[in-house]
Amino acid sequence: MITRHGEPFFIPGNGVGLLLVHGFVSTPQEMRWLGSQLSESRYTVLGIRLFGHASQHSDLYRVRWEDWLASLEDGYHLLRDRCERIVVIGHSLGGVIALIGAGFLNFDGLIATSTPFHTVPYPRVRLLGGLIPLLRPLSAFIRNLPKPPALDYVDAHAAKQHQTYSVFPLRALPEIAEMFEEMRHILPQLSLPTLLIHSLKDRGVPVSNVDELAEHFGGSELEILKVANSGHVIVLEPERERVLAAMIAFITKISIGRSWQVPN
């Protein structure tokens, strides 16, 4: 059963659909502020729930990374039945899922915030990087890793509001590792208009990750925005207004550049 306030959301609007993808151990609620703001610009908005999220953390003991791609694809089809253009917006692991999805789904644009390039960006967990092949058997004995209470929030209120599991289920980490390999494989083949947003102060996923994403990205229509005063969960932090404005400017720009004809 889905936790209260962790439900996926849908806001009808015009023929441009925005598919919002939350991050690891988080919930659709993470993207809700952004979604409701974007809908004020008349876009159709759908915030998906990734499999195993917003229920109980033990559901992630059973996850395979393809399940998350299937969650993305579900959302894509639910939007596609109503929208001619679709822009995907992913945060953190949601950005990784969006990038891989762009390899087989027909997105018109992509926005990724605080998205990692390296497998295990969290310093606390990085030690385990070399142990990834062992994590699958190990996860039968050690189910969860402790998660730092609040990673690096600038805004204490945002930290309080952010709904997440309180642990990292160990079994999900090798899935993430495989998913990153897939993303790094697919990045050079992508050419859709893309905007990457990252905070210099991100301590969960250091800002060097965005430079590496940019370096491996295949297309030429790439924009990068770096903000200075936010933690990892940039979509809830003090600069979220600026992040929102950059997203709207980006979507407007590609819609004009490609002369999208979308019915209201």
Place this chain on the structure above:
Amino acid sequence: MSPIRKGGEPFHYPGKSPGMLLIHGFTAAPQEIQQLGSYLNARGNAILGVRLFAHASEREDILRARFQDWIASVEDGYHLLSDRCSSIIIIGLSLGGALALHAASRLPCSAVIAMSTPHRMPPNPIYFRLRPILRPLSALIQFRPKKFTPWRDMQARNARVQYDQYPLRSLIELEAMLNEMRNQLPRVQVPTLLIHSRTDDAVPGEHMQANFSLIGSKHKQLVWIEESDHIITADHARQEVFDTIGQFLQQVSE
């Protein structure tokens, strides 16, 4: 790369309230309820057909599914639909019918329709004999071929999107879901329609009567269909099923 099979995609048609939430059956796909979705959408209603977790992807995926995942898939669809429709009607086939009745006992809605819905595990003697050891057994034998089902409309049968074998481990989940449903039936208080085929080869008609008698609603009816096998939304008499649903919706809206 695409994890979802062709024909396995969920669907979402714009329209007015009440929104109709459509739920497919065990090892099947949204495809089996898609025609019903189009029919109801033509009446002007918003439609959302969910894909249940681990369906219409890789067959092995379903071995990891627990019945709570399917309840969550239904909730996902419910929330997406209720964000824009003030009233919801929940409709399901077979396992989807069990999920629909279960959802109708817990979530605000204005009516529920369950088709070809089992009351408990269908009376397969082999299943009941193996049941005590099914969990360990399912680690050794993951899948069993489905037996041939006598559809009236072979063209519809061939167009079907489904796993071609039964996942043994998932039968335990199916049974658990039916237990949950039975417990909740007295709490179903909204207008209810049950539809079943007299010639259903997979789930005999007694199951509908057993569900019917436990449902708490005062406004409940059951309708028999002829000339169809279990998948009554796709087999020969589907138009009769759609029209029955249309009439019921007309009644509840009055």
